């Protein structure tokens with residue numbers, strides 16, 4: 075089999091699978107729509123057939139408006155004497171058109187429901203697959219590609235589904251027309267079908283071009299999304315660096331490429347349209363010639379046949395257009411499916427177990443035993459290796475080390491977001507594995523350096539952690555995080571909207587809200603990853619004091635460079651190049667000359683931060 079036939083076959087399979095997916099999600103609705111479609115097309119066909127006896131009256135001078143029906147078995151069976159009154163025929167015509175309009179209406183409503191059921195299901199499936207995937211998969215992806223899949227690509231999938239449904243409608247309508255024309259002249263119908271098939275085959279290269287264009291379109295649109303989302307995400311940085319112009323140039327070049335590809339495609343597809351227009355007139359002329367000269371059809375029959383075929387011709391063109399639209403947009407569906415397959419393959423085990431089985435006990439401690447982890451595919455590139463240490467329950471442990479040494483990676487493992495590549499994590503001696511990892515995550519609160527706040531009120535942002543928390547609970551958590559005072563000063567208090575990603579708050583205020591949100595969760599383990607880096611030393615020391623006050627109520631891990639955020643630690647773990655280099659009690663290591671902790675304290679002790687703040 076040649077390469078192009080294999081390509082065509084696989085494309086056909088993809089489209090068939092796409093159609094099957096629409097029918098499957100639509101269920102009974104799909105069949106109901108199809109029945110209304112067939113009924114609508116049949117009634118339209120019958121109403122056209124009724125024109126034949128009416129046309130026979132044209133030019134008659136006997137004033138007898140009895141309509142003579144064609145002499146065939148079906149008519150003799152329906153109307154034995156073979157004649158009908160003009161008024162009866164006209165009333166039947168009006169009735170048929172009214173019924174047809176009603177069928178069409180039902181069909182359109184069912185089709186619309188079918189389309190939206192399908193598209194919403196596809197969107198939800200991808201959304202859920204993304205949500206249920208392991209964290210690790212996100213570390214290897216561009217978020218703008220996900221944005222694009224869930225918004226841009228999905229619109230194109232909707233376009234493909236719409237066009238495919240249109241194709242089915244046109245095909246049913248064509249079948250109805252052909253059935254009617256078979257009544258008039260089977261030979262001429264066959265003749266028209268052959269012309270139609272030849273034209274459809276001749277236009278195949280144009281449809282293949284549509285497929286290729288669809289793939290280019292996917293790549294172009296992804297580029298466009300990336301540029302726009304990177305620009306919007308980092309607009310402050312872009313402005314501060316005065317590099318807006320490079321983004322403008324990047325977008326401009328993507329748009330120029332899109333324009334060139336589009337114009338190229340239009341140039342090609344309009345050749346197809348022109349070929350079709352000329353070929354259809356040639357076919358029609360041949361058809362009239364053969365009908366008149368070879369088969370001696372009556373004028374009324376030729377007029378109705380022409381009427382039918384004049385209706386068929388544009389439908390053929392529609393078929394070509396819709397088929398091209400399906401082909402252009404199918405790559406978006408294929409891209410979405412492969413993205414979803416990627417997420418499904420990385421689905422987090424133990425799904426649904428988050429709230430089941432009650433809390434896991436953390437009475438003695440959380441231990442990492444000989445843990446290693448690498449990002450990507452190369453095990454030789456471990457970012458942490460042979461990590462063994464414990465977080466004693468109810469105590470505060472500080473994790474220190476230079477930038478890039480692997481502290482956040484360890485935090486993500488403790489948090490249950492990343493699974494150790496080798497080694498174990500034990501909670502009171504019980505291993506945290508695929509089954510209970512999600513449950514464990516429900517007991518951990520994490521405050522990162524880059525705080526995430528929704529464009530919503532402070533209350534809504536806090537309730538993300540505890541949806542049923544009362545206002546009193548919110549205030550308690552805010553005061554614990556030293557955010558109570560500034561929220562009280564706001565005109566709308568808890569109902570203040572924080573802006574997109576919290577832009578209406580200062581960096582320090584955002585961090586304090588994030589800490590309050592974490593505390594509201596009443597976690598077994600609290601992880602603070604540079605969580606106070608945006609605060610001045612006074613506020614840091616206040617928070618340090620509140621965290622100090624939490625000792626005994628929860629297990630705490632603090633990752634920090636500032637002495638104030640580790641001064642209240644019971645234990646210290648120092649790490650370098652992904653390996654543990656020092657573990658011990660805070661006081662002992664602080665006093666030990668040359669220890670990593672004492673060196674860090676002396677070098678990090680800034681003039682703005684008094685030594686005794688904590």
Ligand SMILES: Nc1ncnc2c1ncn2[C@@H]1O[C@H](COP(=O)(O)OP(=O)(O)OP(=O)(O)O)[C@@H](O)[C@H]1O
Nearest residue numbers: 213214449450457476477478479480481482483484
């Ligand atoms: N998603 C990722 N994909 C690939 N490599 C990563 C990823 N995240 C981190 N790394 C690499 O892993 C190493 C450890 O990073 P990690 O963020 O854990 O360090 P860190 O000690 O927390 O640094 P910092 O103090 O600067 O936040 C670094 O070399 C970093 O480049």
